Amino acid sequence: MNFQKIAIGVTGVALFLSLAACAGDPVDKETPGGEVSTEEGYNLVPADTNGDGLITLGFAQVGAESGWRTANTDSFKSYFVPENGYELVFADANQDADKQKQDVRDLIAQGVEVINLAPVTDSGWVPILEEAKAAGIPLIVSDRQLMVDENLYLTYFGGDMEGEGKTAVKWLKDYIDAGAIADDINIVHLQGTIGSTAQKGRTKALDDAAPGYSWNIVAQQTGEFTRAKGQEVMESIIQQGLDFNVIYSENDDMTYGAIDALKAAGIDHKEKIIISFDGNKSAVQMVVDGDIDVIAECDPLLGPQIGGLIQDAMAGKKIAKITYSVEGFIDSTNAAEKLLTAFGS
Ligand code: AHR
Numbered sequence: 001m002n003f004q005k006i007a008i009g010v011t012g013v014a015l016f017l018s019l020a021a022c023a024g025d026p027v028d029k030e031t032p033g034g035e036v037s038t039e040e041g042y043n044l045v046p047a048d049t050n051g052d053g054l055i056t057l058g059f060a061q062v063g064a065e066s067g068w069r070t071a072n073t074d075s076f077k078s079y080f081v082p083e084n085g086y087e088l089v090f091a092d093a094n095q096d097a098d099k100q101k102q103d104v105r106d107l108i109a110q111g112v113e114v115i116n117l118a119p120v121t122d123s124g125w126v127p128i129l130e131e132a133k134a135a136g137i138p139l140i141v142s143d144r145q146l147m148v149d150e151n152l153y154l155t156y157f158g159g160d161m162e163g164e165g166k167t168a169v170k171w172l173k174d175y176i177d178a179g180a181i182a183d184d185i186n187i188v189h190l191q192g193t194i195g196s197t198a199q200k201g202r203t204k205a206l207d208d209a210a211p212g213y214s215w216n217i218v219a220q221q222t223g224e225f226t227r228a229k230g231q232e233v234m235e236s237i238i239q240q241g242l243d244f245n246v247i248y249s250e251n252d253d254m255t256y257g258a259i260d261a262l263k264a265a266g267i268d269h270k271e272k273i274i275i276s277f278d279g280n281k282s283a284v285q286m287v288v289d290g291d292i293d294v295i296a297e298c299d300p301l302l303g304p305q306i307g308g309l310i311q312d313a314m315a316g317k318k319i320a321k322i323t324y325s326v327e328g329f330i331d332s333t334n335a336a337e338k339l340l341t342a343f344g345s
Contacts, residue, residue: 005273005293006179041151044138045313046114055310056087058107060117062143063095065193065225066253067280071344072118072143072300079303086307095193095224097121104128108135116306118143118158121195129153140309142302144197150321154313157306159298160324161197165205167329168248168275168296173213175273175293185215186243190223190230190258192250198225198298202250202277218242223254230254234261246273252283255292279330281342287335299325300343 046055057080061073073090080086089112093100097120107115108131115137119125122145129152132139143158176185189206192199199222210217219237223230230253237244238261249255255276262269270290276283279297286292302325312319330338 005271006175006181042133042154044133044136044154046138046310047314049113049136050111054082054085054087056089056111056113057310058089058091058104058110058112058115060091060100060103060107060115060119061093062100062118062120062196063093065095066251066278067282067344068251068253068278068298068300069225071280072302075301075303076116076306077303079307084307093120095120097124097195101125101128105131108132108137111135112137114310115139117141117146117153119146119196120144120193122147122197122200123195126152138313140306142306143300145322146197155309155319156322157302157309158325159198159327161199161201161298162205163201163324164277164296164298164327165202166209167327168202168277168294169205169209171294171296171329171331172246172248172273172275173209176213183245185213185246186218187215187246187248188234188237188242188244188258189217189220190233190247190249190254191220192222192225192254194222199250202296206248215246218244223249223257225251225253227253227257227260230257231261232257234258235265238262238265238267244272246275248275250277251298252276252278252280252295255283259286259291279338279342280344281339282345284330284335284339284342287330287332288339290332294329294331296329297327299327 048055059076062069064070080088091103091107093103100120104117105128115132117139125146125148129139129148133152139153141153141156145156191203219242221233223233247258249258259269274292276292276295277298279295283292283295287295309319
C-alpha cells in the first residue's frame with residue numbers, strides 16, 4: 001500500500017536539533033600521567049610514558065562496513081600523525097566482536113600510551129578494560145558506548161544513538177501530522193549490527209514509539225550496516241510480499257542497498273517514506289533528489305575532537321565522562337545546505 005507523499009517546507013516539519021549534551025561527572029586530574037582521585041575511580045590520563053616525544057594511540061576500530069566508518073577511520077588517520085604529536089597503531093576488527101577484544105589485548109601488550117576503542121558491540125568488555133586499567137593505559141570510548149562502569153574508562157565521545165532514533169521518529173510523526181496522512185503506517189525496519197549501541201539506541205527509539213502511534217513494524221531484521229546485506233534483506237521482504245510504506249534504515253549503506261532492491265523489483269522507492277541515518281554526501285544528495293526523505297545525522301569526524309579531549313586531559317583540564325556529538329536531521333528543508341559540508345563521498 002502506498003500513499004501520497006507530501007512536500008514539506010520549513011514550517012511543515014518542525015526543525016529541531018539534538019544539541020551537544022554532556023553527561024556524567026567531570027574527570028579530575030592533577031598531573032599528566034599522575035595518579036589522581038576521581039569520583040568515578042578512574043585515575044589515568046594519556047602521557048608520553050616512553051619519552052619519545054609522541055603519544056602512541058592504539059585505535060581499535062570496528063571495521064570498514066560503511067561510508068561512515070571509512071570517514072571515521074580517515075578522520076583518525078589524518079589527525080593522529082607525528083606532526084600533531086601522535087603515532088597511530090590501527091587495529092581493524094572486521095566487525096568481529098571477539099577479534100576486537102583480542103585487538104585491544106594486543107594493544108595493551110604492545111604498550112600503547114592511550115587506547116581509543118570504537119566497540120563493535122557493547123558487552124563483554126569488563127575484563128579487558130580492567131586489564132587496560134591495570135596496565136596503566138588510559139582508554140577512551142568513541143562512536144559507540146559500552147555496558148561497563150564509568151570507572152573503567154576515561155571518557156566517551158560520539159553519537160547519542162537513542163537520541164538519533166528519537167530524532168528520526170519525531171520527524172516521521174511530524175511528517176504524518178503535517179500531511180494529515182490517515183493510511184496505516186507499515187514500517188520495514190533494517191537494523192544495524194545487533195548488540196551495537198548504534199543499533200540498540202536507534203531500534204529502541206522506534207520500538208518505544210511505534211505502539212503509541214499505532215505504527216506497525218512489519219519486518220525487523222539486521223542488515224549489519226552494509227549495502228549488500230541491506231539489499232539482501234529488502235529483496236527477501238519484497239519476495240515475501242509484505243505491505244509497507246515506510247523504511248527505517250539504521251544507516252545510509254543499508255538504505256542504498258534497500259533502494260537497489262526496490263528498483264530491481266520495479267518498485268518506485270519514491271512512493272515510500274525512507275528514513276536513514278548518518279549523512280554521507282551521496283545520501284544527502286539523494287535527499288536533495290527526493291530519493292531519501294530524512295537522515296538522522298551521526299558525525300564520524302571524531303579524530304580531532306578526541307584529540308582535543310586528550311590535549312585537555314593532558315593539560316589538566318576537566319573533561320566530561322560522556323560527550324555527545326552535535327547532531328540534527330537532514331530533509332528537503334536543509335539538504336542543499338547540508339550537502340556543502342557533508343562527509344565522505
Ligand atoms: O556506530 C556508527 C554506525 O556504524 C554508523 O551509523 C554506521 O554507518 C556504522 O557502520
